[in-house]
Amino acid sequence: MKTYIAMLRGINVSGQKKILMKDLSALFESLEFTNVKTYIQSGNVLFQSKNKNVNELILSIEKKIVDTFGFEVVVLIRTKEELGTVIRSNPFSKKDSSRIYVSFLNKVKKNPDLTEIERVKIKGEELIVQGKEIYFFSPKGYGTTKLSNNFLEKKLEVSATTRNWKTVVALFALTEEQNQK
Structure with missing residues (x-):
């Protein structure tokens, strides 16, 4: 299984x-x-x-x-x-984990045009696309950013759902528990 x-x-x-x-x-x-x-x-x-x-x-x-x-x-x-790889590949692992988010995409976006995304970023925000994930660091929190899930979907022409880092880590931990049963 x-x-x-x-x-x-x-x-x-x-x-x-x-x-x-x-x-x-x-x-x-x-x-x-x-x-x-x-x-x-x-x-x-x-x-x-x-x-x-x-x-x-x-x-x-x-x-x-x-x-x-x-x-x-x-x-x-x-x-x-795949979720384990997402965790190990976190480019923001040295930053405040309470300000890290991952948007999971339905498909790989090769060479995405990030011009509009870069234009609306708030000072200190960082965004990195890796495969079917977007890692996002927002020093002021997700509630203040213009780089919402809807915005990213529209600009990248993908379906996506975003989770905070705590949730991503918790989900992986639950898979570990599940496999021990």
């Missing part, structure tokens, strides 16, 4: 696309995934599956959400190994 982390974009934000975590767990279990565990209300789900085709997993989860809840949600998936 392979361990996956599904990150749902935009659920339970300002009362929009509300899904209780117990209902989300039940949905994943109905898809015959095992060892399902949710983490906080923002739509993080750890699960295991025999299916190694991530695109098939994403499509089945997204379809089941529409069928069950009546709205569309973008689902991004990383394997335990």
